[in-house]
Structures are given as structure tokens and as C-alpha cells.
Amino acid sequence: MTTDFGTRDGFTAQMKAVILRINPHAQIIDVTHDIRPYSIMEGALVIKGVSPYFPAGTIHVAVVDPGVGGPRRGIVLRCGEQSYVGPDNGLFSFIITDSPDWEIREISNADLMLANPHPTFHGRDVFAPLAAHLSAGVSFSFVGPTVVNPVMLDVPAPVKTRDGVRGEVIYVDRFGNLSCNIEAKRLEREVAAVEVGDTRIPGIKTYFDEAPEGTALALINSFGLLEIAVNRGDASKALGVHLGDSVRVCWK
């Protein structure tokens, strides 16, 4: 389960209760419920990050769903050996982009939902029961008609510059580490420096302690992305850098 519901209000517990009523043997893992409210991009990045580690047969239920109750579709995406249940609003963009082999169905079979789904809580009344039914063996083909044009996020792409690459911060994690939209493979030449705001950071390090405590460094993080960090500190606060800020890589 990946949601922006937080853990205060019992919303995620209602979803789990619904799942366990349908399939008492379901094994439920919380990916996170602390996606920034309404941030489809953040949800999409986390889902991309965790998917490679989950076993075959995993069913992801993902709910970051500001358009709930309106015309947006509910979908099930099947990709590799995992499935993804949630709103058709771009939340699964990276899964779709990263794989040539996917199939989507629109959720339309009312037998797989709770009766009279509440218009503000499809997580509980549509997505949770649907995932539970799939986990209990209901066939993907029963979900509803095929979808070929899922909604995709408009993801900023890094651009080549005269002497390097320019991207932006697309994720700030709990430690204040700054993930950029620059994948490791884009660093095809040796890096002289990474610049962000007023800070110029020399070269690429491998781990945090290679920089003195409290100083900034750049490395390739565990998502395979260029990351700017401060050793034992909070890079976002220390450097005054936030989501969407520009990052420049300069070749040697």
C-alpha cells in the first residue's frame, strides 16, 4: 500500500480491514502512507523505487487521488509479475515507461467493489476490495475493459548543456537528501562539479562519510539517481534547496 492518507485517521486501517474480510490470508505491507498530500509525482517515484524489490505476485494498491469521485478512471496495471491498482492519474507512469510489457484494465466490475462506493474514498470501497479479490485468485480479465491510453505524468527531462547536463530536484527524502532527474547513465563523462543554488560541489563521491561532517557531496543514490547530500546533515535545509530547483553537472 502506497498512499497519501497518513496514519492518523484510520483510513488505511479501513482499507486493510476490507482486504482481510475478502482474503484473510493476504499479507499486507505498508510502503508508505506519508506521500505529500495530492503529490502524484512523489507517489509515482516511490512506487518506481520499491517495485524492483518486491516478489512476483505482489499487488500494489496505490492511492494518491485528488480527483476521486470525478470522471477519472480506476485501473489495474499488470506489468512483469506484479500488479498495480489505483486511479488513472499518472501514479504508475514510471512503471509503464520503464517496461515495454504492460496491460491495463479499467475497473468496472461492481462485483469486485463494496456496494455503493463512497465518492471520496475509492481507496477503501474500490481499490482495496479489488486488490483483495485479485490476491484471492480472481482473474485480471474480470476487472473490466482494456485501457490503451493511461494518463501519464509530464516528467521533466534533463537537458544537455555546452559543458554538462542540467536537471532539477525531483524528490527530497526524510534526511533532506536531494534526488535529481539525472540518472547515473547520463553521467557519461567525468564530473568536475555539481552546482545547486550557490553551492559548487566537486566530483562524485561513493558514500556519505567521504565528505567531512556537515559538508555537501554528490553521489549516485540507491534509486540510481544523482543525489546531493550533506554528510550527517540535511542538504535541503543547509543549502536552501527545494523540490524543482535547478541542478547543473559540469564535465571536467
Next chain:
Amino acid sequence: MTTDFGTRDGFTAQMKAVILRINPHAQIIDVTHDIRPYSIMEGALVIKGVSPYFPAGTIHVAVVDPGVGGPRRGIVLRCGEQSYVGPDNGLFSFIITDSPDWEIREISNADLMLANPHPTFHGRDVFAPLAAHLSAGVSFSFVGPTVVNPVMLDVPAPVKTRDGVRGEVIYVDRFGNLSCNIEAKRLEREVAAVEVGDTRIPGIKTYFDEAPEGTALALINSFGLLEIAVNRGDASKALGVHLGDSVRVCWK
């Protein structure tokens, strides 16, 4: 499990460890550990909200317990096909009010607790082991003597006015949505507007996106209560409205 213990300190893990030592097959679901510290009302509302979704046989362990170690009783409430274990301080008021069919026992059987319960942590030393024993098949009648006068919360009731209903905000969720003590069934006439603070909101909507982004709307939420929200925003912050503030419904 529903508590105000937070998740920082390992308190809830101690409770889970105690449960699993007694019943290694127990399936433990966190409802929330983020009830506002000492807020029995908030705990009671969350427990009411989640209960209908849990399967028969569920045992709720609920600990919002500022009076721990003092004269307040510990109780087990049996209601429908679910049980509730916790302090007798009003935490189960809504469960009791909503059902004619309930039975309560005072926790007095020391065989079902840890030895020498610590006076500040009955969650770990009394309620968790008791719930584990119940889940492992110990009979309700072994818990202790019958209780007929459980402590009940003093819940504010909405009042009829000349041209509508007046209630108050009784819950603010993670998104800043404002739940009122006005149930859907109290809206027996067509609603012209809902007023809160300086804001007048026309009519009742069905889902968030029916209002333009950033504007206020009123709807019936997934608890069956009148809710004031701001589409893709935080109504509490945007409207400056908080717990206990007055809400007025005006008939057409």
C-alpha cells in the same frame, strides 16, 4: 491497535511483542498510533470509524489512557462480533451508543496480565496480554466481573435552529478536512448553505473536484458526517477553522 503512543519510542512494539509471545499466530493491524496525546474523543471517533470494516472476531486494543495506574477500570467490551480492550474512560462510547447489544467485563484476572503490571503502561502489561489471551481462545467470562455503567464521553449534540441545524467541528483529519457532529440523516431538508467562521459555502457536493481547486465545499464524508473541505487544499488552514468551532447549516 489504536493508541496515542506514536511510533517513535517502541511502546507499540513492546505491546506487539507481548501479544506474539502469548499468541504467535495473532495477526496485528495498526489502526493508528497517532491519536492526539490524551484525546479520548479523537480515539473514540477513529474506533467508531473503522469498526464496521473489520471482520468478525476482531479484537481491538485501544489505549488513550491519561488516567493509567489510577482508579479507572480496565475493561473488555463485546459488541456484535468484535471485542474492545482498553481503559474505561469513554474510548468506546460510540460503539456502545450505536448498538443495543453489548456486554462489558472489568479486567481483574491477574492470570491474563503480565506479572506486576507497571503503573504507567497498562497497554503493554494488561491490555496487550489480555487481548492476546482472548485471541488464543480464553473465554470472555474469565476476564472479570460484569460492568453495567461504563464511563461515557460527553458528546456535543447538534441543535435545530430556526432555519437549519447548528453543530461543531469534532475532527480534523490529515488533509485538514473538517468533520462535524452532523450526521447525513440530520440533513432532512435541502441545504442552501453551510456556514463556518466567515465562510458561506453553497449547497452540498458529492466529491472534491466539483468545487474549483482551492475553494471550499461541503459534502457527506466516508464516516457519514457533514464535512467541510477545500479541493486539493487544507480547509482547517485555509478557512482558519479548528476543533470545536461552530458550523451552521441553513435550509433552502
Next chain:
Amino acid sequence: MTTDFGTRDGFTAQMKAVILRINPHAQIIDVTHDIRPYSIMEGALVIKGVSPYFPAGTIHVAVVDPGVGGPRRGIVLRCGEQSYVGPDNGLFSFIITDSPDWEIREISNADLMLANPHPTFHGRDVFAPLAAHLSAGVSFSFVGPTVVNPVMLDVPAPVKTRDGVRGEVIYVDRFGNLSCNIEAKRLEREVAAVEVGDTRIPGIKTYFDEAPEGTALALINSFGLLEIAVNRGDASKALGVHLGDSVRVCWK
């Protein structure tokens, strides 16, 4: 699992996914993921606090690991009937100090890790798979060579004064309660007062409600430590007392 990863970013879910791929029957309990970032002391105290309640065979995976990727070792500690997997940085100091009977191995067997462990995320690539293999029956002796000199935290000790004991605040919990490095057994004489900052608190109480609402009290908490609390309030905020502040116990 005890970490400082928070629950926002999916890091802990990656660890759980790795564990379940290796041992689908593993039962995973979150102790906490909200250790203050990089605070080895806080992690060590929580691990000490929860350990006595977990069943035999429990494998703790603990990651508060600012030195990840550098020269610090990864270790497995076997102590009593539980095991502890994590960095060799003092995180298990209290477990080692409290027991004469322990054995440690350095993690060096690459067959028990993911391939090419990422230098910033040994939680996912080294500690989680190792714990999963142990839980699935792999022998402790396969982990790596014996370690006899684990890194230990420099823990402040309380000191005897002319008329009592002086210690310090070593933990502030979610409620603002202040745990001191003064164990119950150090209070060998009757206590006249506990002093902290400008506040003088008479005697030792047993439970919170023995003090009037909003006033300070001292008691022995559920960790067996001297604790300063404010009944139904936040002692840290109300008294302006923080981690590391001095606490004085005065005999009668």
C-alpha cells in the same frame, strides 16, 4: 526493524520486500523507523527497551548508520535467544553491557547479501537479506569471522553527590516525558526531591494522575529509569528541559 529511515520514502518497504523474497514466511514487526536521524544513542535505548518483550528466536534488524559505505563493519550479535543485525557503531551497546553471554560475527559472506550492495543502503542490500537468511535457518557461523571488540557507545554515568545522585536526561519520548540515566536501583535512599532546571519536584510518585493536571512529577518509568513528567502535559516543553540536561536527586 528499528531504523531512522522514517516511513515516507519507501526505504523500509524495500527492506521488507527483500526479506520476503528470501523468506516469504518471515513475520516482520516495526519497532520504529522514527529514531532521530543519525542518533545512535536513541536507537540503542529503544533496542534495549523492547528486547525483553520479544520472543526467543527474534532477529532484530537495526539501522542507524551514518557511517554506511565507509570502513565501519556490519555485525550480527547473538545474545540470549535473540539476534541483532546492523552496523558496528554502538547501536547494540546496551544489549552487550546488560548480558555476560554474547557472541558477534562480522558480516563478510557475500552469499548472504544482495549482489553489489549500494554504498549508501546496507539496510536493504546487506542487513535485510542477512536477517532473512538467518530467519530461514542459515547458521550464525556462516556470517563471517568472530568479533571480540565491538564499538561501544560512550554512555554518561550518574554520579553520587554529597546528598544524592546527579544524572542527565538521555531520552525524551513522544509525550515529552524525560528519561534519565538513573536506574531505579540507584535510588537506594528515600528521595526528598528531584531537581531539573529551575523546577524542584517533591518525592517519587507511582503514576501520572497522582500529580494535579499540568504539574510536574517524578516516577520510575516502564524502562526502569527515573522519569520526569507533567500529568497530561509535555514535560520537555513545560519545563524547558532537553536531552543532556542535568537532573539532581536529593535524599531526605
